[in-house]
Amino acid sequence: MKNIILIILIGAGAFFSPKRSYSQGCVAIRQFSGIGNAVGQLNVQSKGDWNLSTNYRYFKSFRHFRGTHEEPNRIEDNTEVINWSHGVDFNIGYSFTDRIYGLVSIPFAYNERSSLYEHGRQSRHTTYSGGLADVRVGAGYWLLSGEKATKGNLALGLGVKLPTGDYNAESTFYNVGPNGSSEIRPVDQSIQLGDGGFGITLESQGLKEFKPSLFGYYNAFYLLNPRNTNGTLTNRSRQSEAIMSVPDQYALRAGLFYGIKSIHGLGFSLGGRLEGVPIRDVVGESDGFRRPGYVISVEPGLSYMLGNVTATLNVPVALVRNRTRSLTDIIESTPDNFRHGDAAFADYLINFSLAWRIPKKVPLVFNSL
Template identity: 65%
Template sequence: MKNFIRCQKYIYITLIGLFLSQDLIAQGCVAIRQFSGIGNAVGQGNILEKGELNISANYRYFKSFRHFRGTQEEPDRLTNNTEVINWTHLVDLNISYAFSERVFGVLSVPYAYNERSSLYEHGRTERHTTYSQGLTDLIIGGGYWLFSGENSPKGNMAIGAGLKIPTGNYKATSRFYNVGPNGGSEIRPVDQSIQLGDGGFGIVINGQGIWNLGKTTFLYYDGFYMLNPRNTNGVQTFRRRESEAIMSVPDQFALRAGLFKPIGSAHGLALSFGGRIEGVPVRDIIGKSEGFRRPGYIVSAEPGASYMVKDFTLGLTVPIALLRNRTRSLTDILDSNPDNKIHGDAAFADYLVNLSLAWRISKKESDLFKSF
């Protein structure tokens, strides 16, 4: 029991890393917008006692540039200099509070800066860059641990739910070249992959668990599914196909699991290694699935490390893509015929960087804050 409680202070940092991403939470165009909050909601409550706070800041970066159609990479895009490149930087502030030993709440406030370089969006003659920057969609949620501390000497698991609030600008614009009147520039909505929101309220269902496999080895797992009931958001894509003229508001999902091992004393280094899958489905569970989306998924290996000093923990995880699959979208399927099977592509990253700093605030310190 003591080992389990002590190592909970290590393992939470591996659980609060970004999923989603972004952009899941994922690595490239398949992740149609920045989405990281629930990645922090899944894992924020597992070291807190009643009345305690946990405040964390997470930075995520990736560069997507490798094009896939299905699971097949298209290396000629790089050779011909026609690849689309996305650079995403995302920082989110996460606050969790333990209402009791087993009930906790979470708030996540993300901010993103994105760049997108392409030829095809600028008349297919010159490469230019579009930008988006600002607050993305907030997450507010909570969870419940199924077992009390006395009844969970070998581990515990929690279930939770959250609300994704459309605070991010889902109509972000930038300047596009060679596409306006007389071949001039024009202000248009940026691509779906760098929009700051999707314009819909989302319902997030999540779960997590941690189990002691030995004296100092632990199994962790967590995941979420976000239901996005809204069909489309009214934002133009300026794509060629009529069925893809307006942006879709898709569901998203992520699942990760692995092993976690503290190295040394209770305050020090810990290592982790696991796997994860994240993506966007072809069809939503609730509501229609019309409009443009890039469905698909990424399977990654996820090494990580963390270091704790008193109540502060620094963590780093670097998911490395093993399998990237841009599945056929609903519009691909509907617009195809026996003589022309349509299958859109998407750009993916090779890896994702998650850097986190967390501060666990004790009950005594938390009460001090309340006195002001």
């Protein structure tokens, strides 16, 4: 029974350690959500363990929301903004002790953005960005270790986000220059590769056994971004939104994981996910342009473990999409001119990851399920 529990914990730990997150279309939720332990790093770890993982994510955003109200006429009128985003993270994790772990995450992204309004409202064109995004370095601490951790565990994590991604990426914009000429300008905030700020990430994650093969999990994450604005021009008409803001970010995941006894290594999950950008930062000023908002999703998933390699697939499907009013919307609204910006969101996200655990110790021999 202990061997069975440990096998399930390995699969669950690999599956539920924090996934890289997903910019939700025009709301610039960056491609990470937590420093935590590396994908595949178990909630039962041993000193000297290494964890190597990679995660791929994709989404297409095109549905416009103002608040929680969808504006279907944007699609009907062919005025919607469409973002396509591909991202790949490479992660290296190491267990310094049976409880303390470290992680380096190196993300890359490629984005395309098709719009009408950014190109003189005359014809639809596409802008691009691609390359290294914001690197993260961090560490965490599991409260329990060894046999005490097989029924559940809780970890606290702390990290830093480095401004390695280009936060002034540029592309060609058409029909915006003199006599309708094209110009090279910074791309929209939603497809910038970084935000230009040194950030601090705070996280907690946990796993709890309810009965054999059934576990609960959660991840909670917050990114503190003290920098106010990053100097990148938006080319927006309102002076208060002329420069891009450097916003905070948050995410919360929770749900259930079930290990299939009849198929060794296979597990399914179902949970909920909340992620977003707040109107105001916790630390520092919140000037400049940002699209605050949040997404609530249902998150089904599938994982399969073969030896020390784990493959996971999860597809969060949006239930609630809310483009909240920005600080500039609130400050500049008048009784005769109520301001509330909109944003485009995705219907779903596709996330696939591979994780390889390299134990220092000789692997345990498990009994067959």
